[in-house]
Each structure stands twice: as C-alpha cells, then as structure tokens.
Amino acid sequence: RKEVEQDPGPFNVPEGATVAFNCTYSNSASQSFFWYRQDCRKEPKLLMSVYSSGNEDGRFTAQLNRASQYISLLIRDSKLSDSATYLCVVNIAGGGADGLTFGKGTHLIIQP
Amino acid sequence: GAVVSQHPSRVICKSGTSVKIECRSLDFQATTMFWYRQFPKQSLMLMATSNEGSKATYEQGVEKDKFLINHASLTLSTLTVTSAHPEDSSFYICSAREGGNYGYTFGSGTRLTVV
Helix, strand or coil: CCCEEECCCCEEEECCCCEEEEEEECCCCCCEEEEEEECCCCCCEEEEEECCCCEEECCEEEEEECCCCEEEEEECCCCHHHCEEEEEEEECCCCCCCCCEECCCEEEEEEC | CCCEEEECCEEEECCCCCEEEEEEECCCCEEEEEEEEECCCCCCEEEEEEECCCCCEECCCCCCCCEEEEEEECCEEEEEECCCCHHHCEEEEEEEEECCCCCCEECCCEEEEEC
16 A cells, blocks of 8 residues: 555646545654655655644645545636646654655646 | 755766765754655555665665765755666765754755666
C-alpha cells in the first residue's frame, strides 16, 4: 500500500471553475501535512500547510481529516497559472529531522 | 526567504563516470539535508538524510556506496553518483532544514542523464 495516494489525473478544468483534489495517507503517525506545487521539470514549492481546523489562503482551501487520514485541496476561481502538478505531502515526525513523504501528484490543466 | 542553491541544473555523463551534485544554503545553516530522486511521472523519493558532521542515513534500497553524501559544513552538502549507469538517470533534488525550523527549502534540482 502506498504511503500517500493521489488521483494522478489529469484534471482538465475550464478557467474560473472550482476544482478539488483529494489525498489519503496510510501512516496514522503522520503529524504534518502540506500541499506542494510542482511545475514541469522544476522543484516542488510549498503551496500551503494543512491544519486540522482547515485553512484558507486566498483561492486555496485545505482540509485535513485525521480520522479518515484524508487531505483535500480546493481551488476556487481557477487561473491558467494554476496549471501544475499538486503534491500531497506528509511528515511523520511533525517537524523533526525526517524527510517528507510525497504523493505522486495530481496533474491539473486549466483551459482557457 | 531561505534559499538553497543546487548545481549543476543539468548534466549528461558517460556510463561509468561519477557525477557530483552540490547544494548550498545561502542565508541559513542547513542542519539537516535531504536528498530526493524523482523518476518521470513518479513521486519524489527520499534517498537519504544527512546531518552536518555525521554520516548520512540511507533509505532502504539506496546503495550508500553508490550515492555518496557529504555534509561537512552547515551550508554545503554534496551527492556523488559513482559509476553512473543509464538507470541512474533521474531528477535529483535536495531539501534543507534549519535546526529547529519547521520549513523545508528545496534546491532547484539536477537533471542527470547517463548515456
């Protein structure tokens, strides 16, 4: 069983639409959760951390359900520049010295 | 913000040769450095974790004698791919954490092609 699972997509979405991604993680000891964005052939960049209470950053909303081991990302009013691969990422140590565990990513294509 | 400089960004080498990849933290001290590898359409996979001044800890399945990691200072870590083979062709990327700091800063990655 993969540690972090995501639907790879691609999700083809018209500009201005709302799109949601989901992710599940297998290790119940996971303590920190993130969404990263990766553009083609580039390094991943932190989009936002995910908190138990849910959090919002502009058009982006992240939710965490620890009981179901499920993380979501909602993008409202999508822009062409949102086209990228979105990586669901967890950390077991919760800020310790352990590395991050990445999902394979969900490929999003925003169409004009 | 924190910056990690990684180079080379792209390298092509012949099979059997060694390649060194450097990551430097420019404005902070990288107590811990993580090295990842990403094959096409795959997730980033952690290869090893290194703490300044000590030996790296390798993930299962990663050959420590093939992927040599040096983290001799708080601002520099290197990964050397020894006796490279075509199957080592991949995107290698480092990530640094400052001691006690929650954030991870990624280098820009190195695309290695072994011919």
